[in-house]
Amino acid sequence: MDEQTIRLLQGSFAELMAMRQEAAALFYERLFALDPGLKPLFHDTDMRSQEMKLMAALAMVVGKLRQLDEVLPGLEKLAVKHVDYGVEEHHYGTVGQALIQTLSLAFGERFTPELRGAWLAAYGAISGVMISAARAATTRAVAAE
Numbered sequence: 001m002d003e004q005t006i007r008l009l010q011g012s013f014a015e016l017m018a019m020r021q022e023a024a025a026l027f028y029e030r031l032f033a034l035d036p037g038l039k040p041l042f043h044d045t046d047m048r049s050q051e052m053k054l055m056a057a058l059a060m061v062v063g064k065l066r067q068l069d070e071v072l073p074g075l076e077k078l079a080v081k082h083v084d085y086g087v088e089e090h091h092y093g094t095v096g097q098a099l100i101q102t103l104s105l106a107f108g109e110r111f112t113p114e115l116r117g118a119w120l121a122a123y124g125a126i127s128g129v130m131i132s133a134a135r136a137a138t139t140r141a142v143a144a145e
Contacts, residue, residue: 001121006065008118013062016106017055023106024051030105031098038094041086061126072129079130080137089134092127099123 016023028047032039042050057078064071103119104111 001065001068001125005118005121008115009062009065009122012103012107012115012119013058016103017059019106020055021051023102024055026105027051027054027098027102030101031095034097034101035091035094038091062122065122068125075126075129076133079133082130083134083137087134089131092131096120096123096127 025047028042028051060074061068061071100116100119100123104116107115
């Protein structure tokens with residue numbers, strides 16, 4: 001990822017953190033609107049706590065964009081946990097859509113094609129790592145049966 005893209009992501013994320021509660025709530029609103037079938041995965045979840053976990057995870061990744069190799073093991077573990085929660089591979093696409101919609105609503109006209117492209121690229125890279133880890137975990141679980 002080039003330096004300009006990293007600066008775009010980190011600058012926009014700093015703005016998003018200023019409204020983190022609203023942004024996180026909006027993300028889950030968009031997620032459940034896109035796929036109401038995901039809501040049962042959160043039936044025993046304190047959503048305020050979940051919203052803060054989301055923002056903390058995003059902050060960790062965005063803060064380490066220049067050292068992504070340092071966060072990859074954590075992302076892989078998170079992906080494996082999500083398999084246990086019932087997350088399936090196709091859900092990552094829905095999460096990406098919810099993220100982009102959230103950013104678009106939060107930034108309005110300031111969500112330029114360049115900024116959108118930066119977030120799409122970042123989410124694509126992160127979700128790719130997580131999908132690979134989830135696939136590997138699922139393959140190991142099936143082989144163990």
